[in-house]
Amino acid sequence: MTLILGVPLxxxxxxxxxxxxxxxxxxxxxxxxxxxxxxxxxxxxxxxxQYMLGAFAAFLGLNYLGVSYWAALILSPLLIGGFGILIERYLLRRIAGEDHLYGLLLTFGLALIIEGSFVKLFGMSGFSYPIPDLLKGGYNLGFMFLPTYRAWLVVAALVVCFATWYMIERTRLGSYLRAGTENPKLMQAFGINVPLLVTLTYGYGVALAAFAGVLAAPIYAVTPGMGANLLIVVFAVVVIGGMGSIMGAIVTGLAIGLIEGLTKVFYPEAANTMVFLIMVVVLLIRPAGLFGKEA
Structure with missing residues (x-):
């Protein structure tokens, strides 16, 4: 048996x-x-x-409307993304010129309202969502049995992540989005509808959260608190990668997952806090994050 630092390979x-x-x-x-x-x-x-809403949309769609998992992967992000568009249009736009703190407080209040409403309606107990027949079973890798669904999850997440990066960083639409946030008056002078771009951008970000929720439904319990339990770690990942850095979010998210896996092998007690230790070190050395731009 091959050992690495006393741990079986x-x-x-x-x-x-x-x-x-x-x-x-x-x-x-x-x-x-x-x-x-x-x-x-x-x-x-x-x-x-919004991540939780995506999972619940898939769960409720299956149980009350017969919406399949594959349809939910498309319909849930569209539905929750549409909800996000309404939030941006009628709430966030009203405080667009204010300090970032106002947006944080508003969205924090919205999160409490949404989660509290779902706790009232469904309670805190979790619901199960079945794995689609096409993705049942698994593969024997020799060192472990890999369920097919988890392999699909990795592929789907990475494809969506890098497709989004390409759209924002390498296409004309992405250049419009970036320019519209840096100099909206100039873009409007060229005939670009900047408010519409802002609304659609927020809706797309919310749709990504809902897509992740649908992916999570078959392997995690669908509960009103499922998003709150994950959000703090995700915020730490964004801070480490650099607030606003698209590639930073992708690379850092994958790296933190791998570091957590290694920590569980060599020092399990620190697995849940390792991401925050890394965040503290990064902020001390590079406050803008690993991929962020200095102010």
């Missing part, structure tokens, strides 16, 4: 793979936060609640 590889799965969630959720802050300068504290 199979155990090490298994934890790294689990870390990659968790890191895919971190990357996808962090990406939505990074887009909303980077392009709109809104600290979206309702992101965890």
């Amino acid at each position: 199979s155990v090490l590889l298994g934890q790294l793979l689990l870390g990659l799965i968790n890191g895919s969630f971190y990357a996808l959720l962090s990406l939505g936060l990074a887009i909303i802050f980077g392009l709109l300068r809104i600290i979206n504290f309702a992101h965890g609640a």
